[in-house]
Amino acid sequence: MAKVLMKGNEAIGEAAIRAGCKNYFAYPITPQSEVAEYLVKRLPEEGGVFLQGESEVAVGYMIFGAAGTGERVMTTSSSPGISLMSEAISYIAAAQCPCVFVNIVRCGPGLGGILPAQGDYFQATKGGGHGDYRLLVLAPDGVQEAVEMTMQAFTLAEKYRGPVMILGDGLIGQMMEPVEFPEDLATEPINNDDWATNGMSTRKSKKRNLVKSLFLDPTDLNNHNLALKAKYDQMGREDIQFEAYNTDTDYQVLITSYGTMSRVCRTAIDSLKEEGIEVAMLRPKTLFPFPEAAIYDAATKDSCKTVISIELSMGQMVEDVERCVKGQRPVEFYGECGGDIPSPEKIIDIIKGII
Amino acid sequence: MGKAFSKPTVLNDTMTHYCPGCTHGIVHRLVAEAIDELGLQERTVGVAPVGCAVLAYNYFDCDFQEAAHGRAPAMATGIKRVRPDLIVFTYQGDGDLASIGMGEIIHAANRGEKFTTIFINNAIYGMTGGQMAPTTLPGQRATTAPMGRDTDATGMPIKMSNLLGGLVTPAYVTRQAVLKPQQINKTKKAIKQAFQYQVENKCFSFVEVISTCPTNWGLTPVDSLKWAEENLLPYYELGDIKTPE
Structure with missing residues (x-):
């Protein structure tokens, strides 16, 4: 495929569609609102779902609910918005639902500014939300890599059954560069019937599935955290990129x-x-x-x-x-x-x- | 002669963690009967709240997700939007829905999300141990209102159904109770109607159920029913507040 000149934010939206993601929930925030403005036009063409939520808090849980059905889903936001979504990210990591969060980072702290920054490194890599969880974080250095990493993110989210974050910045979101969409990065959705809440009738077992993060028994919870840690350790063995x-x-x-x-x-x-x-x-x-x-x-x-x-x-x-x-x-x-x-x-x- | 009475299929045969005299059990059964009668078990996804009903998924044999405090309507939105073929319901208490989750429920209702919300209003926080809720009556005692709710400092109790019924978007909004057999029958009809509207993809449907909390009210189960009848019902009037027709 020939290269096309695209703005980073729009290219990320297109990359999600090319990766087989047809579901997008978001709340406007500078400097990434173009993703939503692009996808509100593109997703209907693909028979997909676009919804502007009432807040980043709500969007975080729309992503959670949608991801819990096993469907591919993405949101994009910028630093203050990711702070609000961090509650949901903790729950999603605990409940082990694959989904993609894109943070087009701006300056902080607080309202900070709308220009590019990398001040959300701690938030992304050390846990913006509460508890022992990790996010697989991909950091593109330009629009082409943003495209490739967005496409990879869905495969990695499904491999590890959890949230994956793209940590870009305002420059990557706003600048235009020639890009291509590598078809080989698009993977077929996997079968999630062993865990997803997609209706009992859809699975052979006819047994119901639960998507949850509450473990009141200390032994159960410790084992759950050990299972999560095993995934994070596996990421370190198999998916480091530099x-x-x-x-x-x-x-x-x-x-x-x-x-x-x-x-x-x-x-x-x-x-x-x-x-x-x-x-x-x-x-x-x-x-x-x-x-x-x-x-x-x-x-x-x-x-x-x-x-x-x-x-x-x-x-x-x-x-x-x-x-x-x-x-x-x-x-x-x-x-x-x-x-x-x-x-x-x-x-x-x-x-x-x-x- | 066939069986005259049996447990709904979608209700698990298990002990619940609810306190003696709590009306959650009644409402769980009514929801289960509605799902059974409409034949929805295999495509239903429930969303559990944070609060006393956080473990609701232990009692229903259907897919379930567990939300964070107040966020069930946002989660239900996510499920229903990406899988409109599923039947989705949230089951929330008054602290969850009317306090921390106020934003999520109003916007879900206003978007006309095609899911069903069962709202248990017993005018107090149960799970955390009897704190004041937005629905606590004036003068009603709570651990965070030991002298009774002071409306000068905390405002008047929120009538959620009236608030949601005031939105322009079409919806089914009704307030029912489970304090007497006749009320329970009416609540059953309302819950079934709410699911029926969802099956028809007609509108957002919301059933508020006036309930009791003997433990945190400090009353016996029987006295709780009486107290609710005498105190909650005059303020929270029963009946349909809005229908989509």
């Missing part, structure tokens, strides 16, 4: 960065290379599960003297990077979180400052 950039050189500095910020870092690395300074980057594409071993290995290469995490936050992913480096190298940090994105020149200055 990009290693310029790591086949004798680099002095290893950058860790993701999403929009990593694109600027890549440009800076190319410029430094021309000056004869080798810098590499390890870019997590899954923020959970986190590429722990890859970061450790890249950081402890003999030539590497320093690791620096560069983020559109006040220092969030850096805590995971420090955990992975295990004190073997100094871990520096640079971040901005007002909505501006640091220029390649700024990153070059920062790198030169630590060499």
Whole structure:
């Protein structure tokens, strides 16, 4: 298929449809409202369901209810809206229902601003809601990857029977880039009859199904949490994604960065290379599960003297990077979180400052 | 001669956790009878609330989802929208529906979602131990209103059925009670009618049921029925508030 020029938000909506998702519930919030405006036109063409809920709180539970029937379903929102949905995300993770949440992150805290940021890393990867759960978090670095990850997200949500989050940012949502929709990323819906509340008549067993998160018996609840943890551990074994950039050189500095910020870092690395300074980057594409071993290995290469995490936050992913480096190298940090994105020149200055 | 009386198929043969004299059991049975009589068991999905009925799914033999506090109407919306062939009902108490879940129920009703809500109004929080609800009567004692509900500080009890009946969107909204056999028969008819409207894909249907809470009212089951008759019914008048015709 030929490439088409699309805005990130619209491309995410189209990717969901191409992935076989025909159900979308959402509440308007900048900078992602174009997803809803796109899907309100496209979903009826596909015989799908579009509904604008009365709040992000309600939308979270519309997603929960729909996911509980085993149908593919998605919502999109931005930071303050995801805070409101986080209650439902905790319940959905506990009740083990596959669904996709897209967070086109804006600046926070509070109302913050409507420009791009990465300040929701903790919320996405450490649990925005209550209790012991994890979200599989995919972090695209542009519109093409946003498309691919949205399509993959439904397959991963079904593989692990739980919520998956796409953590983009306002830039990815708003900018236009040429994209294609890889047909091989669309998977057939799986049979959910062993757990989904899709009506007893639809399944051979004729036994009823329950979608719930309440376990009053301590042993039952502990076993339930162990089962959830087993899934999160499996994610770490089977579904870590990352990009290693310029790591086949004798680099002095290893950058860790993701999403929009990593694109600027890549440009800076190319410029430094021309000056004869080798810098590499390890870019997590899954923020959970986190590429722990890859970061450790890249950081402890003999030539590497320093690791620096560069983020559109006040220092969030850096805590995971420090955990992975295990004190073997100094871990520096640079971040901005007002909505501006640091220029390649700024990153070059920062790198030169630590060499 | 055939059996004159038996347990509805969709009702499980099990002990419930409800307190002695609580009317949840009666309403569970009426819902089960309606589902049985309309032949809906195999395509019904119930949505349990948070509150005394959180474990309702232990007593019904049909698919069930368990919502967070107050969110059952949003969950039911999600189920019904993506699977309109399913029969969906929420079963909610007054703390769940009229307090924390006020937004969800109003908007679901206003969108005309084609599901059914059974609303148990006993004017108090049960599961958490007798706190004041939005439906608690003026002067009625609760653990968070030990001197009785002060309407200057907390307003007047919310008449949910009247509130929902005031929406312009067509709906079936009725208030019934289960304090006397005659009322129970009427409630049965109302619940069956509510499901029938859903089967016909006609409208949102809402049955408020005036119920008792002997434990948290501090009354015997018999005195509870009497207290509800004398105090709740004058404020919460019974009857259809709105029909879709």
